[in-house]
Amino acid sequence: MSMFRDITIGQYLSGSSVVHRLDPRTKITIVGVFMVVLFAATDAAAYATLTAFTVLAVHLARVPARMLLRGLRPVLILLVLTFTLQLFLTPGRTMFTLGPLVASWEGLRMGLFMVARLLLLLVMASLLTLTTSPVSLTDGLESILAPFRVVGLPAHELAMMMTIALRFIPTLMEEADKIMKAQMARGADFESRSLSRRIRSLVPLLVPLFVSAFRRADELATAMEARCYRGGRHRTRLNRLRATALDAAAAALTGFMAAVVIGLRWWPG
């Protein structure tokens, strides 16, 4: 029984849809723009536009709906809570009363908008990670952050750290599994019902895991140095990111969507 076998890193679903083929920089930027625009939306027409955009994106990505729904399950409680709080705590015309609590029509409207906002946000964010491999996500982030190097942001170093983390997570998981089995063979109890005992049982797992992680880090640093690594300066890349006509089309569509939503807010009617 391996405790860690089911954990996959990221939730990338490989495919060849138009969304998969977009440059990661385009996708990251679209999600960024979408988030900003989402907070400018105040009426039903704006939400309808945003929803249409999201549905179109999901459709084009050809991602099974159940994959997206699975990602929403953990936040279900948050959605219900948000809706309930908005419903009862927004002052306005009374819809119904529940003991001391008064539900208002304005609350219903606010609650629905709030839930829609969270849902759209989550779907778009999941879509990004579902259609972009961790490697290209990292490359995209590095490229987007690169201009901020002039103000001292270590864009390359951050991306390198992410890459190494992604590379070593499966290795360390395997190791954790091995250590756990070794400790269980010596009578360690990882399945106790008592929380304090369970936390204490993690010590003999975490200590060797950290010791080994530090040793690995040291060896990896030596190996990187042996392969002439000296930071991000003067470095070239095997795979360069290339924006195509597809990216231009996606950007145009996003721009149109943003213009509609912002137009509805400031020039209603």
Added chain:
Amino acid sequence: MPPDDLIVTSGLGHRYGAGTEQEVTALEGVDLRIAQGEFVAVIGPNGSGKSTLARHLNALLLPTEGRVTVNGLDTRDPDHHWSIRQTVGMVFQNPDNQIVATVVEEDVAFGPENLAVPPEEIRRRVDEALALVRMQDYARHAPHLLSGGQKQRVAIAGALAMRPACLVLDEATAMLDPRGRREVLQTVRRLNRDEGLTVVLITHFMEEAALADRVVVLDRGHLVMDGRPEEVFSEVDFLEGIGLGVPQIVGVRRLLEEAGHPIPPSVLTLEAMVDFLCP
């Protein structure tokens, strides 16, 4: 210095923690010349300074005494380090701790990327290096799903993509199963023979050392023997005296000789023995 000497160490000494209470002398007075195209095995008991020596060959460690030159460049000059590390590629013991990227081909590209090679040229070198270690079918695979022997071949490809003149394997087979060990050894032997790559194989498996053109023996930081494998492995008593064995075949040869069947000393591997006995 003759131009065909790729690596020269003269009076090389290294002390860890010099000037402290835990000062340890790892190497002392090592004189070694490695010519272009040679296949040299370095053997020695644990703590004999094998890995310390390996790390001097590409300036990961700097001599505390004497000097090391690679292609005539002194390793003590920091300006030469990148050129030296490009010339002398290195493969380490633990296959997991030397692979940087999450995709095989991106890992092989890591060295040339650091050398600022243009992307089209990196692509060429990556494909070529993966083909040389026969891993071209795994270019898009995730490294953590490969076997130990495959990971080490990827690590070799990563070094080859820098177009080195020499490959140093620092106990690169120690953590592998017999099959992985065979894969790696066949690969380096082929690279040495067909591509003219200089190979320095640090190992504690005598059977592996028997495959080299030349065997260097270290003991407590000193170079105690340097010669052809048949010369070195005929000194059975000396090797056993410093805690090393000899290839199993050498023992078999001795027994056969005692029984009155002389076997030439160049027979050091199982294959060679079979070829000799059943021509």
